[in-house]
Amino acid sequence: MADYAHPEVLVSTDWIENHAADPSVRIVEVDVDTKEFDHGHIPGAIAWDWTTQLCDTVQRDILAKSQFQSLMSESGIGNDTTVVLYGDNNNWFAAWAFWQMKIYGHADVRLLNGGRRKWLSEGRELTLDVNPVPPSAYQPKCADFETRAFLPEVLAAVRMKSPGLVDVRTPEEFSGELLAPAGLPETCQRGGHIPGACNIPWESACAKDGTFLPIEDLEQVYGAAGLDRAKTVLTYCRIGERSSHTWFVLQYLLGFRKVKNYDGSWTEWGNLVGAPVERGLPGLAI
Amino acid sequence: MRVEEFGERTLQLAGWDVTLTTYRLGDVYHCKADNTSPGAALARTTGPTREEAEGLALERAQELLRRTRRRPV
Numbered sequence: 001m002a003d004y005a006h007p008e009v010l011v012s013t014d015w016i017e018n019h020a021a022d023p024s025v026r027i028v029e030v031d032v033d034t035k036e037f038d039h040g041h042i043p044g045a046i047a048w049d050w051t052t053q054l055c056d057t058v059q060r061d062i063l064a065k066s067q068f069q070s071l072m073s074e075s076g077i078g079n080d081t082t083v084v085l086y087g088d089n090n091n092w093f094a095a096w097a098f099w100q101m102k103i104y105g106h107a108d109v110r111l112l113n114g115g116r117r118k119w120l121s122e123g124r125e126l127t128l129d130v131n132p133v134p135p136s137a138y139q140p141k142c143a144d145f146e147t148r149a150f151l152p153e154v155l156a157a158v159r160m161k162s163p164g165l166v167d168v169r170t171p172e173e174f175s176g177e178l179l180a181p182a183g184l185p186e187t188c189q190r191g192g193h194i195p196g197a198c199n200i201p202w203e204s205a206c207a208k209d210g211t212f213l214p215i216e217d218l219e220q221v222y223g224a225a226g227l228d229r230a231k232t233v234l235t236y237c238r239i240g241e242r243s244s245h246t247w248f249v250l251q252y253l254l255g256f257r258k259v260k261n262y263d264g265s266w267t268e269w270g271n272l273v274g275a276p277v278e279r280g281l282p283g284l285a286i
Numbered sequence: 287m288r289v290e291e292f293g294e295r296t297l298q299l300a301g302w303d304v305t306l307t308t309y310r311l312g313d314v315y316h317c318k319a320d321n322t323s324p325g326a327a328l329a330r331t332t333g334p335t336r337e338e339a340e341g342l343a344l345e346r347a348q349e350l351l352r353r354t355r356r357r358p359v
Contacts, residue, residue: 033327039316040289088318089325120309123289128311170323175359182302182321183328183350191357203323242324280359 003215005255009098009248010113010212011084013122020044025082026075026133029116030054030093032241040126042086042119046075046133050093050241054100062148062263068104069140076133079107086112086119090203090210095245099261103148105141111248114210121209147247149234149260151268157234158195158276163226164233165197168246169266173238174199176279179270180238187238188270192279194236198225202242205249218254229256236262236269287312291336296322299344300351304328306340315339319347 004010019025020043027045029037037047048054053071055062063071077083083106085094091111101109112119120126157165172178176191193199204221207213213221227233233256235243240263250256269275292309303322308315317339319329329346333339 033318033330035330036318036327039330039332040287040311088327089320092325117307120289120292120307121294123292125288126311127287172356177356177359178354179357180354181324181326182354183347184321184326186355191359201323203325 004212004253006252009110009252011110012113013119013124016042016084016086016112016119017124019084022082024080025084026077027084027086028075028094028097030085030087030097031116032087032089032092036088036116038128040128043125043127043129044131045086046130048075048097050096054093054097062100062103065104065140065143068100069138072106072138072140073135076136077106077138078136079139081136082108082110084110084112086115088116090117090206090245091115092202092241092245095248096241098248099147099244103143103145105144113212117210147251147260149236149262149264151264151272153260154194154234154236154262154264154269155275157232161196162232162234163196163198164228164231165194166225166227166233166235166243166246167193167197167199167266168202168235168237168242169193169199170201171199173266176277187267190270190277192270192277193266194269195276195278197236197278198227200225200246202237202245205246205253212249212253215253218249222250222254227256229254230258232258232260234260234262236265238266239263240265291315300348300354302351302354304344304347304351306343308336308340310336317343319343321347321351 087094179186237243247261290310329343331342
């Protein structure tokens with residue numbers, strides 16, 4: 001991990017075990033499958049439900065500042081707390097939580113490298129117990145959207161034929177063959193991808209054990225797509241969590257300086273009236 | 287409790303790749319079926335045996351996968 005641009009944002013499973021009783025550390029599980037936590041979790045961990053606790057449940061948006069403040073306080077997280085996030089699917093929604101915590105300026109957020117899968121595969125301890133945490137006082141910073149792309153910026157990138165659009169969904173979603181991953185509900189009217197985007201599925205950044213690839217392998221994966229680390233890169237997927245994973249890789253592991261997660265993603269773009277769409281191979285606009 | 291008998295395997299179900307992840311915690315087997323790529327969970331089950339937990343997960347996953355439509359590109 002030492003060769004990454006920001007190795008301090010990753011911890012190992014051993015690190016977690018060694019800090020199990022550290023009062024300055026809060027371990028939070030954030031899963032795609034929100035029932036996962038109830039099937040056993042790292043002792044001392046709490047859970048956040050991405051469907052109710054990491055979004056505004058009325059309008060489609062991330063947490064408002066006041067909502068974020070409440071979540072941190074209820075979770076016993078202070079401004080100086082080291083927050084370690086982990087989850088299923090190699091940290092999809094853990095990365096989503098990481099992204100939001102950075103938007104609100106939390107200083108020390110980290111991911112468990114390999115996520116829940118690595119913890120399980122190593123036969124480590126799980127518990128079914130849920131221990132209440134004492135609430136804390138928390139003061140978030142104002143939202144900094146330098147890492148978030150909104151629709152107008154993506155439309156401009158398409159008009160400018162920016163080479164920095166990265167679609168991290170599966171090739172089948174990218175081509176338009178599927179409107180959603182197999183078995184999941186379709187959330188868009190049209191299939192395909194944003195014109196000019198390249199397709200680098202999120203899991204391209206992961207090894208078989210769920211940990212991130214070594215830096216040289218990551219450079220090869222993303223370098224082959226011709227991404228320029230000096231220019232703005234916009235990542236997107238279907239609802240914004242897979243793309244937050246790639247956002248994390250580009251910004252914190254590879255050290256790209258201008259990476260933005262377009263969390264509107266295909267659920268927004270694929271429902272827009274009049275939005276340009278490409279299907280199949282890039283360049284085949286319809 | 288420590289995670290025991292952790293295992294993963296990928297198989298075909300209704301024309302799709304499915305990954306089953308199973309482990310035992312105490313006396314209970316926990317199983318998750320996901321769609322392999324991207325790996326989203328389709329079903330999560332428990333059972334007194336590995337076979338029972340996995341069988342139930344596959345049954346539920348198959349229901350969801352059968353509804354998935356491929357479109358001409």
